Amino acid sequence: xxxxxxxxxxxxxxxxxxxxxxxxxxxxxxxxxxxxxxxxxxxxxxxxxxxxxxxxxxxxxxxxxxxxxxxxxxxxxxxxxxxxxxxxxxxxxxxxxxxxxxxxxxxxxxxxxxxxxxxxxxxxxxxxxxxxxxxxxxxxxxxxxxxxxxxxxxxxxxxxxxxxxxxxxxxxxxxxxxxxxxxxxxxxxxxxxxxxxxxxxxxxxxxxxxxxxxxxxxxxxxxxxxxxxxxxxxxxxxxxxxxxxxxxxxxxxxxxx
Numbered sequence: 001x002x003x004x005x006x007x008x009x010x011x012x013x014x015x016x017x018x019x020x021x022x023x024x025x026x027x028x029x030x031x032x033x034x035x036x037x038x039x040x041x042x043x044x045x046x047x048x049x050x051x052x053x054x055x056x057x058x059x060x061x062x063x064x065x066x067x068x069x070x071x072x073x074x075x076x077x078x079x080x081x082x083x084x085x086x087x088x089x090x091x092x093x094x095x096x097x098x099x100x101x102x103x104x105x106x107x108x109x110x111x112x113x114x115x116x117x118x119x120x121x122x123x124x125x126x127x128x129x130x131x132x133x134x135x136x137x138x139x140x141x142x143x144x145x146x147x148x149x150x151x152x153x154x155x156x157x158x159x160x161x162x163x164x165x166x167x168x169x170x171x172x173x174x175x176x177x178x179x180x181x182x183x184x185x186x187x188x189x190x191x192x193x194x195x196x197x198x199x200x201x202x203x204x205x206x207x208x209x210x211x212x213x214x215x216x217x218x219x220x221x222x223x224x225x226x227x228x229x230x231x232x233x234x235x236x237x238x239x240x241x242x243x244x245x246x247x248x249x250x251x252x253x254x255x256x257x
Contacts (some may be wrong), residue, residue: 003038004047005092006047009043013192019040020185025160031060032066034183050173053173058207059204060175061207061211063178064211064212067212068151071190072159073113074097074154075186087184094238104158105146106142109137113235117167119136120238125239130247136233150217151190151217159188163186164182166199191219194222195227198230227256
């Protein structure tokens with residue numbers, strides 16, 4: 001079987017982090033399919049080669065159901081990551097996870113929003129009113145005011161997330177079974193993965209959501225929280241690329257400030 005070799009990483013340990021995430025996601029019976037790890041060492045990751053084709057409505061709906069089962073497999077806590085290497089989202093390092101029990105809002109504020117807001121402010125890309133808007137959201141998250149239920153199968157637990165689920169990280173091989181690559185796998189809120197799929201326009205998103213909701217009904221009001229869950233990737237893109245992403249991050253935060 002042919003393999004895909006990946007050698008471009010922001011740090012050699014990022015290869016180990018990615019492999020650990022793929023293997024963790026692959027543990028779930030009936031969950032979303034992930035590219036199989038063939039070999040990993042610092043700075044090198046070899047995966048099965050997956051041909052990327054065109055998504056169909058039926059494949060998208062099946063992927064939504066499988067993703068719901070992956071999320072329902074759970075994680076020990078918010079911010080949990082498999083393995084023991086530094087964490088990365090794309091080219092950016094993530095803060096080391098805090099093992100202490102905490103709410104989703106505390107985790108999201110301290111490890112997914114505030115670190116990137118600070119960097120964006122240091123870069124001069126967000127400032128003034130925008131900074132204050134996002135800081136108010138951080139306060140509300142930390143105080144638990146913005147916590148909300150998980151989908152039904154996750155229940156009172158913590159979801160097992162891909163963590164960087166934009167449409168480029170979902171491959172659609174000719175077999176029809178969507179296959180995931182490049183995770184930032186961690187324990188979090190299931191709506192984060194779904195919001196990431198929406199951010200850059202996953203194909204047949206309506207079918208993905210329908211398949212998910214049929215398998216694990218989404219919590220009431222989930223549509224109103226998409227912007228909140230997109231705040232982290234928008235801030236990451238602000239730090240990496242600047243431009244309109246800064247305005248988009250502030251606009252996403254504004255309804256929750």
